[in-house]
Amino acid sequence: xxxxxxxxxxxxxxxxxxxxxxxxxxxxxxxxxxxxxxxxxxxxxxxxxxxxxxxxxxxxxxxxxxxxxxxxxxxxxxxxxxxxxxxxxxxxxxxxxxxxxxxxxxxxxxxxxxxxxxxxxxxxxxxxxxxxxxxxxxxxxxxxxxxxxxxxxxxxxxxxxxxxxxxxxxxxxxx
Numbered sequence: 642x643x644x645x646x647x648x649x650x651x652x653x654x655x656x657x658x659x660x661x662x663x664x665x666x667x668x669x670x671x672x673x674x675x676x677x678x679x680x681x682x683x684x685x686x687x688x689x690x691x692x693x694x695x696x697x698x699x700x701x702x703x704x705x706x707x708x709x710x711x712x713x714x715x716x717x718x719x720x721x722x723x724x725x726x727x728x729x730x731x732x733x734x735x736x737x738x739x740x741x742x743x744x745x746x747x748x749x750x751x752x753x754x755x756x757x758x759x760x761x762x763x764x765x766x767x768x769x770x771x772x773x774x775x776x777x778x779x780x781x782x783x784x785x786x787x788x789x790x791x792x793x794x795x796x797x798x799x800x801x802x803x804x805x806x807x808x809x810x811x812x813x814x815x816x
Contacts (some may be wrong), residue, residue: 665782667768670789671760674715676815677792678753681712683811684799685749690742692806704802705739711795712752715788719759722774722784723767730755756788 685708693705702710713732720729732751738744767781774784793813803810 665768665786667760667763667765670785671757673789673815674719674753674756674760677711677715677788677796678750678757680796680811680813681708681749681753682746684708684796684803685742685746687803687808687811688742689806689808692802692808693740693742693745695802695806697801697805703739704799705745707795707799707802708745708749709735709739711792711799712749714791714795715756716752716759718787718791719756719785722772722781723759723763725772760785 688704694703696703701707716729716732717727721727730751732755733744733748738748763781768785770781771778772781772784773779774787793815797813800810
């Protein structure tokens, strides 16, 4: 019986520690999104204006569309996880920013700033609330963890775009 109690106490302690440790802080997410913002701006700045409409192969996004997807998805992920709505502000006119580097930069800044503002306005207590994100029930912090995965993956896809245009991609740093 004593062995069972010790095992139960150890198991419960382990579960409590793992669930507390699994929750990511708002401040950490804000830091990550600020890194994303700096990275996407370096990638936009590195690309020549002529590259915005470039696609390395038929059927994939253009460079500008890939940048739009990286920055816009951060805004969508945060907005949906925090408000429950897929309706979020337009950060520019795609007929313009997909063809104009300065406008693309403005779009990326606005999308990333929206993400940061959404996270800044969220309370720490709200991070653990149960939500539904893309049809799956989960704690809000878990839905927001997608920011850690999606952006670097999506921005990283622009490396061949840059290289195929004779541009050395900016070094990516997670810090």
